[in-house]
Amino acid sequence: MTxxxxxxxxxxxxxxxxxxxxxxxxxxxxEEGLVTVDGDAVARADPARLRGAVRLCPVRALTLEEAxxxxxx
Numbered sequence: 001m002t003x004x005x006x007x008x009x010x011x012x013x014x015x016x017x018x019x020x021x022x023x024x025x026x027x028x029x030x031e032e033g034l035v036t037v038d039g040d041a042v043a044r045a046d047p048a049r050l051r052g053a054v055r056l057c058p059v060r061a062l063t064l065e066e067a068x069x070x071x072x073x
C-alpha cells in the first residue's frame with residue numbers, strides 16, 4: 001500500500017489550472033487563482049491519476065511524495 005502527500009509551492013504557482021482540470025477532486029484554486037490541495041482527497045485519489053496531474057504543472061509547483069506502507073501502518 002502507498003501513502004501519498006502533495007506539496008504545493010504557491011510562490012511558484014502561476015494558476016494555469018492544469019492540475020485542477022486533471023483531478024478536480026484534489027486540486028482547486030483560491031480567490032487569487034493559485035492552487036489549493038485537499039489533503040484528504042489526496043489519500044483517496046488513484047495514484048496514477050495523481051502522478052499525472054502533478055506532472056502537468058508547467059512550472060513544477062507541485063511535489064508528490066509517496067511512501068510504501070507495511071501492513072499495520
